[in-house]
Structure formats: structure tokens, C-alpha cells
Amino acid sequence: MKHQLLLTWFCVIAATSVASVQAEHKETGEKRYLIIHADDAGMSHSVNQATIEGMQKGIVSSASIMVPCPWFKEFADYAKQNPDQDFGIHLTLNSEWKNYRWGPVASRDQVPSLLDEEHYLWDNVGQVMQHVNVKDAEKELRAQIERAKKFGVPLSHLDTHMGAVISRPDLLEMYVNLGxxxxLPVLFVANLDPKKYGLIAEKAKELKExxxxxxxxxxDELVQFYGEPDYGKRKQAYLDELRTLKPGVTQIIIHCGIDNQELQNITHxxxxxxxxxxxxxxxxxxxxIKDLGIEVITWKQFHEMAKQKVAVTE
Incomplete structure (x- = not known):
């Protein structure tokens, strides 16, 4: 994956023991909530199978769907049949794989600035930033949301594939306005470093309010780990991160898949x-996660928490 924006690239080795972390948070009364979020549902059959497995047999609490992708319908059918689970739209403005590409949901003649020379969506976020007209982007993202609704997906939130929708201040504002x-809640982080994110951080501060x-x-926090393909090391990195989870609401972004021929042919x-x-x-x-006292929640629950907070202050 390339040009990831507003995501933390990390592999923290935690020195704090589970017991001391539990004692610290018990003493302060600080609550830690965690959304375990699977991106890229709808991308392929193997990704769909793996995401469903994570939600049914594991602790994955939320997933978001790439509407323009070839396997969208399969996952949309699953979402329609499981309305109690948590599903968002992975708003998509780019198509990054070499031989596995997709175009827009909207008619191509209606969104010309979204298309590369082969009439697919642009390959990467840098190209989106350079070429995409915000009005074309809004048409496409509306088309993605409406298509998901037409297929009966019970929507809980919106987020962004590879950060493309939050790569420019005008795109970020359009994204928030759609939410x-x-x-629908949008994937949005409370505080961004202005030295690192510049105009995006300034616009985000305004839009947060x-x-x-x-x-x-x-x-409060957004984390993602690419890192080591070795399973043992990967598992340990996640455990270390969980042990140092900060108070507030954190989303950890994961990408579920089955390492089979289909997925190998698509992506490294x-x-x-x-x-x-x-x-x-x-x-x-x-x-x-249970022993650490971390409460795993969905975007639906997070939205309810926010609405209750507003009601209290009014």
C-alpha cells in the first residue's frame, strides 16, 4: 500500500507488563475503547471470506466496503443479511494494483478528472491530489454511497481508501460534509501535527468542531501496522500495541485476507x-484484550456515544 495519509506506521515494543497497565488504568478510571476495523471488503473473494471470518469467529468489530470493486456484491449481500454488524463505505478514488483495476461507480463521462489514461481510477494518492476535481470526486463518492444503500448495506460510517479523500483540504471538507x-460518522482523528500535515491539519482543526x-x-487515535509478514512477529507487534493503548477511542486498521492464489495474483x-x-x-x-480491560466497540456505538455527549451539553 502506498501514500498512506494520517495513519501511524509503527511497531512499538512495549516494556509495560499487562498487570501494571491494568493497575494504572484501574487507578485512574480512564476507559480505553477500541474499534478493530477491517478495510477493503469487496476487493476480492478471499478478502471477503477473511473479513467475514474475522467478524464471525474473531474480534473484528467493523468493516468497510469498496463499492467500485468487482466483489462488492458478495459482501453487500452478507452485510444486508447481517444488519446487526457494523459496515461502512471505504470511499475509493484510486485503484492501486497493477493488473487488478477498477473504475468509478458513476458514469465515466460524468467524472473525467478521476480517470487515468486507461479509464481506470488513478493509481495512487499523489495522482488523485494532482488531477482530481472536487466536484467530480463528490459525484463519485455520492454514487458509491447510494449504490451501497441500493444493495441494502446498513451503513454505520464512512472512511477513506489509502487516505485519498483526505489528501487535500477541499477533498477533506467535502468528505466531512457528506458525513x-x-x-454518518467519518473516519477523522482529533489532533494532527501541523508541522507534518500543514494545510490538512489546519482544515481538520476547523472541521473537528x-x-x-x-x-x-x-x-482520539488511529493506528495501523504493516511491518513484518512473519506471523509470530506480527502477532507480537499487535499485542505490544494493545498493551500500550491510550485512554479514549482508538481505531486499529487491519486488512484481512486468505493467502491463496487469488490474493497472491492481486497483491504482494x-x-x-x-x-x-x-x-x-x-x-x-x-x-x-479482555484481560487488559479494553472495550471493543463498533462505529454504531461510537456514534451513540457522541450523540449522548451532545445531548448532555445542550
């Missing part, structure tokens, strides 16, 4: 995706 219009006034929640990340599936269906990991 407010549809009354807008979201909160509209009863839409804002994450098939083994890492398979590792994420295995980690978050691992009984030891699930027990560790």
Missing part, C-alpha cells in the same frame, strides 16, 4: 493480510 448530510456540533464522533501483501485475519481470530489475542 453530516448522510448523518463542525463534526462534534453535529453529533458525529472524532477518534497477501501474507500480511492473512496474518491480520489470523491475529484477530486468535484466542490468545482475544483473551489479552
Amino acid at each position: 453530516i448530510e448522510y448523518q 463542525v463534526l462534534e456540533k453535529n453529533g458525529l464522533p472524532v477518534l 501483501s497477501s501474507s500480511r493480510r492473512d496474518g491480520d485475519r489470523r491475529v484477530f481470530t486468535d484466542l490468545e489475542v482475544m483473551k489479552e
Whole structure:
């Protein structure tokens, strides 16, 4: 995956023991909430199977769907049949794999700035930033949301594939406005370093207040781990991160997959995706989360928490 924006690349080795972490948070009364979120549902059959496994047999609490992708319908059918689970739209403005590409949901003649020379969506976020007209982007993202609704997906939130929708201030504002219009939370982080994110950080500070006034929640932390394909090392990195989880609401982004021929033909990340599936269906990991006193929640629950907060202040 390339050009990831507003995501933490990390592999922290925690020195704090489970017992001391539990004691610290028990003493302070600080609550730690965690959304375990699987990106890229709808991308392929193997990704769909793995994401469903993570939600049914594991501790994956939320997933988001790539509407333009060829396997969208399969996952949309699953979502429609399981309305109690948590599903968002992985708003997509780019198509990054070499031989496995997709175009827009909207008619191509309606969104010309979204298309590369082969009439697929642009390959990467840098190209989106350079070429995409915000009006074309809004048409496409509305088309993705409406298509998901037409297929009966019970929507809980919106987020962004590879950060493309939050790569420019005008795109970020359009994304937030869509969330407010549809009354769906958007993936959004409370505080961004202005030295690192510049104009994006300035716009985000302004839009954070807008979201909160509209009863839409804002994450305290967002983390993601690419790192080591070796399963044992990958599992340990996740456990170390869980043991140092900060108070508030954190989303950890994962990518579930099955390391089979289909996924190998699409992406070099098939083994890492398979590792994420295995980690978050691992009984030891699930027990560790429970023992640490971390409450795993959905975007639906997070939204309700935000609405209750607004009601209290009014």
C-alpha cells in the first residue's frame, strides 16, 4: 500500500507488563475503547471470506466496503443479511494494483478528472491530489454511497481508501460534509501535527468542531501496522500495541485476507493480510484484550456515544 495519509506506521515494543497497565488504568478510571476495523471488503473473494471470518469467529468489530470493486456484491449481500454488524463505505478514488483495476461507480463521462489514461481510477494518492476535481470526486463518492444503500448495506460510517479523500483540504471538507448530510460518522482523528500535515491539519482543526456540533464522533487515535509478514512477529507487534493503548477511542486498521492464489495474483501483501485475519481470530489475542480491560466497540456505538455527549451539553 502506498501514500498512506494520517495513519501511524509503527511497531512499538512495549516494556509495560499487562498487570501494571491494568493497575494504572484501574487507578485512574480512564476507559480505553477500541474499534478493530477491517478495510477493503469487496476487493476480492478471499478478502471477503477473511473479513467475514474475522467478524464471525474473531474480534473484528467493523468493516468497510469498496463499492467500485468487482466483489462488492458478495459482501453487500452478507452485510444486508447481517444488519446487526457494523459496515461502512471505504470511499475509493484510486485503484492501486497493477493488473487488478477498477473504475468509478458513476458514469465515466460524468467524472473525467478521476480517470487515468486507461479509464481506470488513478493509481495512487499523489495522482488523485494532482488531477482530481472536487466536484467530480463528490459525484463519485455520492454514487458509491447510494449504490451501497441500493444493495441494502446498513451503513454505520464512512472512511477513506489509502487516505485519498483526505489528501487535500477541499477533498477533506467535502468528505466531512457528506458525513453530516448522510448523518454518518467519518473516519477523522482529533489532533494532527501541523508541522507534518500543514494545510490538512489546519482544515481538520476547523472541521473537528463542525463534526462534534453535529453529533458525529472524532477518534482520539488511529493506528495501523504493516511491518513484518512473519506471523509470530506480527502477532507480537499487535499485542505490544494493545498493551500500550491510550485512554479514549482508538481505531486499529487491519486488512484481512486468505493467502491463496487469488490474493497472491492481486497483491504482494497477501501474507500480511492473512496474518491480520489470523491475529484477530486468535484466542490468545482475544483473551489479552479482555484481560487488559479494553472495550471493543463498533462505529454504531461510537456514534451513540457522541450523540449522548451532545445531548448532555445542550
